[in-house]
Amino acid sequence: DGGITQSPKYLFRKEGQNVTLSCEQNLNHDAMYWYRQDPGQGLRLIYYSQIVNDFQKGDIAEGYSVSREKKESFPLTVTSAQKNPTAFYLCASSSRRVGTDTQYFGPGTRLTVL
């Protein structure tokens, strides 16, 4: 999991602004994921990508957008359409190889809407 980085660590946003969270991995993983974690709750899947130039909606995709132009990068944009964006955002990656299912997480970005 040391091969996944997220930036920034803390992010403050005014209402009505779009913000982009960065996620980079050097593990040569094809699959990447974005999760949202609210206080005292489990992780919920926002978007995932199995391969470059492909991504699918998770369980709570409304108000978020992603791109996957490079294998190493999977940025998440939190748009003004997301009504309650304050949360801890975690990026993860995993290998496509069958039998290697482990998802490795980045250190997270804590987003606060002012």
Place this chain on the structure above:
Amino acid sequence: GENVEQHPSTLSVQEGDSAVIKCTYSDSASNYFPWYKQELGKRPQLIIDIRSNVGEKKDQRIAVTLNKTAKHFSLHITETQPEDSAVYFCAASTRIQGAQKLVFGQGTRLTINP
């Protein structure tokens, strides 16, 4: 879709005693069940996982059991130590081509009392 229920939400045990956390899942197609440990403000770290073709797996003081018929799996920690204090999450997933779509439980806050 998949739904994962985790119990208890909080658990307090004396140092040296055992701790057991239980999860149930709804989708019989789920075939991979990881357990993550998350310390305050940190990323989730995989501690053990099990696949649907195995009933039990052990790693030193940690074990996981899986009952596919009843759709439940459990985490067992023996000889607990203060450093075991954290929030533990179970998850269930099905592999979708190159990605694992994980659904997490709500988490168990484990406190080890010296």
